[in-house]
Amino acid sequence: MKKIVLGILASCLSVMCFSQKIDKIINAAEVSKIEKKLSADDMAGRKTFSPEIDKAADLIAKEFKKNKLQFLGSSYFQEFSMVKTKLLQSVLILNNDTIAADKYYAYSTAANLNYTSTEGFDIVSIGKNDDFSKTIKSLISAKKNTLVLIDTSHTTRFKRLTGFLSAARFASPVQIVFIVTTVTNPAGFKLEATNETSEQKLKNVVGILPGNSATKKNEYVIFSGHYDHLGIGKPNAEKDSIYNGANDDAAGTTAVMMLSRYFSKMKNNERSIIFVAFTAEEIGGFGSQYFSGQLPPDSVVAMFNIEMIGTESKWGTNSAYITGYEKSDMGKILQRNLIGSKFHFEPDPYPEQNLFYRSDNATLAALGVPAHTISTSKMDNEKFYHTQDDEIETLDMNNMAEIIKAIAISSQSIISGKDTPTRVKKD
Ligand SMILES: [Zn+2]
CATH class of the missing domain: 3.40.630.10 (Zn peptidases)
Incomplete structure (x- = not known):
């Protein structure tokens, strides 16, 4: 008899009481x-x-x-820095044409940019029929300076992208320059820009059991x-x-x-x-x-x-x-x-x-x-x-x-x- 009672108690502990307990905590x-x-x-x-x-x-x-x-680190706050960038002035010349300010975007955390050629840049074209989002996704984490020539058919997507990219970025030595253009073969390239940069802290909240x-x-x-x-x-x-x-x-x-x-x-x-x-x-x-x-x-x-x-x-x-x-x-x-x-x-x-x-x-x-x-x-x-x-x-x-x-x-x-x-x- 005692054994049966104990058995019932044990099964209660493992099944019924378990579900009662979870309802008590999560409801x-x-x-x-x-x-x-x-x-x-x-x-x-x-x-x-x-x-x-x-x-x-x-x-x-x-x-x-x-x-x-x-704590995973030294507190529940896992802090890290981002760079916010505000463009003060810039000039971009592509194959002797000065590009309008709303047709390009230099994704950069540097205070000053000064390039007189495409030397050191990877050049990527996003054509009319290319998947814009997919290509951009692989580009924004590029490890090397990149010049991205975007077909004019993607203008609206480009505008949305610049709004998104301008929020903040991890500090990076890599410049990614997006240009909406019909040019696919850039011979001449000149970029000068001055940014106001500020470092700002963000934090995840982390705890470990x-x-x-x-x-x-x-x-x-x-x-x-x-x-x-x-x-x-x-x-x-x-x-x-x-x-x-x-x-x-x-x-x-x-x-x-x-x-x-x-x-x-x-x-x-x-x-x-x-x-x-x-x-x-x-x-x-x-x-x-x-x-x-x-x-x-x-x-x-x-x-x-x-x-x-x-x-x-x-x-x-x-x-x-x-x-x-x-x-x-x-x-x-x-x-x-x-x-x-x-x-x-x-x-x-x-x-x-x-x-x-x-x-x-x-x-x-x-x-x-x-x-x-x-x-x-x-x-x-x-x-x-x-x-x-x-x-x-x-x-x-x-x-x-x-x-x-x-x-x-x-x-x-x-x-x-x-x-x-x-x-x-x-x-
Ligand atoms: Zn969400």
Whole structure:
């Protein structure tokens, strides 16, 4: 009899009490508390470089401290520098023609540029039929000075690009000069420019929960989301000018904070878990790029990047998708761990949008890490995406709590060291 009672107790501890415990820690009320603060108007849209984004960083660090996470470096703030550049004056001459100021852009962090020939420059042409975005993507991280001759048919895309590139850049000795032109064979080239440059600090918020296993504690599982958003813009019809970014990505950041609370209470992780809230995703993914250089990628076993989980996915509640599903077997592991539950993960239904390469998982994925983004955002029809109406009232807190719980439960066999996802092919 005693044995039976003990048996019942033991099974309660492992199954029923487990699910009770997770509901106690991760539930709609707790999720809502954090989400509300992160997406509040006083955060002013958490724009990178704004003073208000630091309030969000403080809030995240406070949660990490409460959960007794350890530092990865010397504090929860992983600081790094970016260079902001303001063009004061410039002249560009190409084959004896002076190019109008709105037809070129020198992507540079130098105070002075002075070139009298194309010597030392790689020359790349983007023709009418070339894929503009794809070519640009490979060029902006070029290791050598590059002259990019862009066909005039890409003028609108070029304008959008310059707006994007002018936000900030990591300090670099490499100049990339973009010119909208019909010229494809530059014989004469002269560029003079003066920039006002300033160094500005940014920070990711990072905490670590060391693994219990002596042999597995140097293997890392990462949970991440980005805490920056777009800031304040022009007012809409309702005179709302604040881009609260409740879904994008206060929701993912909330998930990271909730998961740090959950796993620090469970204390059953054999591998070490890193929780990170990235900055500067919206202006170029600089936070995750910096973070990726701070630890050996081979030691990262899996990365769960969480982006926009506040709305229902195209399959309804209790579901989410995984970007780059076919690039590792991580998605299959997560699905297997949810068999018998009401929740299901699906492969990304919007492959044409290249979401795998558009979020903070991309840098580590390029280094071979099974790094995937989990999302519910209907990318063909997400009404409030990048608008002033991305507010907490448009989100489903119950569903969000279910998603966060599903991430916690489905990641368990990876956290415990039982499962190790296959690596992604390096870029
Ligand atoms: Zn986002």
